[in-house]
Amino acid sequence: MATDIKAFQALSEHMDLLLDAICVVNRAGEFVYLSQGAERVFGRTPQHMLGQSMFNFIHPDDHERTRAAAQKIMGGEAQTHFVNRYLRADQSVAWIQWSARYFVDRDLRLAVARDITAQRQMEEERERLLQQLELLASTDALTGIANRRAFFEQAQQRLRTNAQLAVMYLDLNHFKQINDRFGHAGGDRLIQQAAQRLQQSLRSHDLVARMGGDEFVVLADRIQHASAAQSVAEHLYQAFGSPFVLAQQHVLVTPSIGIALYGHHGETLEDLLQHADNAMYQAKQRTDKSIQLAY
Numbered sequence: 001m002a003t004d005i006k007a008f009q010a011l012s013e014h015m016d017l018l019l020d021a022i023c024v025v026n027r028a029g030e031f032v033y034l035s036q037g038a039e040r041v042f043g044r045t046p047q048h049m050l051g052q053s054m055f056n057f058i059h060p061d062d063h064e065r066t067r068a069a070a071q072k073i074m075g076g077e078a079q080t081h082f083v084n085r086y087l088r089a090d091q092s093v094a095w096i097q098w099s100a101r102y103f104v105d106r107d108l109r110l111a112v113a114r115d116i117t118a119q120r121q122m123e124e125e126r127e128r129l130l131q132q133l134e135l136l137a138s139t140d141a142l143t144g145i146a147n148r149r150a151f152f153e154q155a156q157q158r159l160r161t162n163a164q165l166a167v168m169y170l171d172l173n174h175f176k177q178i179n180d181r182f183g184h185a186g187g188d189r190l191i192q193q194a195a196q197r198l199q200q201s202l203r204s205h206d207l208v209a210r211m212g213g214d215e216f217v218v219l220a221d222r223i224q225h226a227s228a229a230q231s232v233a234e235h236l237y238q239a240f241g242s243p244f245v246l247a248q249q250h251v252l253v254t255p256s257i258g259i260a261l262y263g264h265h266g267e268t269l270e271d272l273l274q275h276a277d278n279a280m281y282q283a284k285q286r287t288d289k290s291i292q293l294a295y
Contacts, residue, residue, distance in 0.1 A: 021113040029053050029070065032108070041096065041115045043088025059085035059093060073109055074102045083116070095120040140210040142188060143195035151209035155219050155269050165262040166229040167269075168218040169276035170198075170236065170255045173290065175214040178246070178253065186246045187214075190253065193244050201239040206232070217273070226261060226293055233257045233291045256283040256290040265294045 021041040024033035030053050034046035042049065042057065049057065058066055062084040069082045078101045086094045100111035138150035146154070158165060172178075172194060179187040191214055198208045198216060207219040220232045237257060243250035258279025260266065265275040275294040283292035 019114070023111045023113055025054060025109045025111065027074075027107055029055060038113075041094070041113050042086050043090065043092070043094060048089075057086050059087055061085070069098075069100075070109070073100050076102065093117070140195075143192050143210050145195050145199055146207060146209035148209060148211050151207065151211075151217060151219070152269065154207055158219065158221065159262070159267075159269060162221065163262055164221065164223050165272075166220040166223040166232070167260045167262075167272040167276045168220060168229070168233055168236070169258045169260075169273065169280040170216045170218065171280065172214040173254050173256055173284065175253075178251065182246050189246055190214075190244055190251075194240070194253070194255075197239040198236060201236050203232070217276070223261065226259075226264075229259050229261060230291070230293065233259055237289065237291060254290060256280050256292075258283055258292050258294065260294045 019037065019040065021037040022033070022035040023031060023038070026032050030051060031046075031049050032051075034049055036046060038044070038046045038049060044057065055063055055066070066084050069079055069084075073079055078099075080099045082098045082100070084096055084098070086096050088094050094115055095117045097114045097116045098111050099114075100109055102109050138147060138153075139145070140147040155167075172190070175187065175190070178190055182190075191210070194214075195208070195210060195216070198218070202208055202218065203221075205221045207221075209217050209219075211217050218232075218236065220229060223229045223232070237255060240252075240254050243252045245251075258276045258281070260272045260275035260279065262272065266272045279292040279294040283290040286292065
């Protein structure tokens, strides 16, 4: 083995021109050779790492995966794109991509290590931006709840696999008077507060979205019969039992709610929304409680 290490050392002048690091590890997982590029890659000098187990520097969460990869290499399976994380001397994380193979006759693993930290950071930033864009595309800007697009996407998906659904169409009674009295800014504040109450009143597996203006729609899941849908609607209605605060004034606003049941009033989202919308307008004509199940 000493002869092999001398051979690597003799080539070090040329290998140090590489941005990558050349590493030789023995069966125990100890570094027996590191090119000078190791300091660029690992953030530690080769002298500091030589003779130590690679697991002294690998991120703890990657130990198990690294052991599994080492076993594959020693079983004759070359690894050309294995990635794990190392901790630099300043405890920052370095993402390392490895190309490695095992030499049976020398009982050594030879690997080339490349620092791909900047690349991973760019990928993570790109993913974060994509998630932000997706959130913006599916969220109502005024209220922060789901918008029309997100509702249609999620509702269509659930309809393909679930028959125990109800759709509820809801709007705020006398909303125009609120706008006239408090202005559009006051109307917006009312819509924001109403959306918050609806969101807090729903069960975890239900969905509420703003369709536009003062109109909201709810997709209620696990609805086996009409009484269950009525119970959900009652709970939503009760969320409006206390007054809203607008311009330091207390204003009582109630909703009108129309309900359509999957199977009874249609099997497409368009049919369910149409029946729920019609039922909502019928609810507005009621003088008791503004909740109406579609005919």
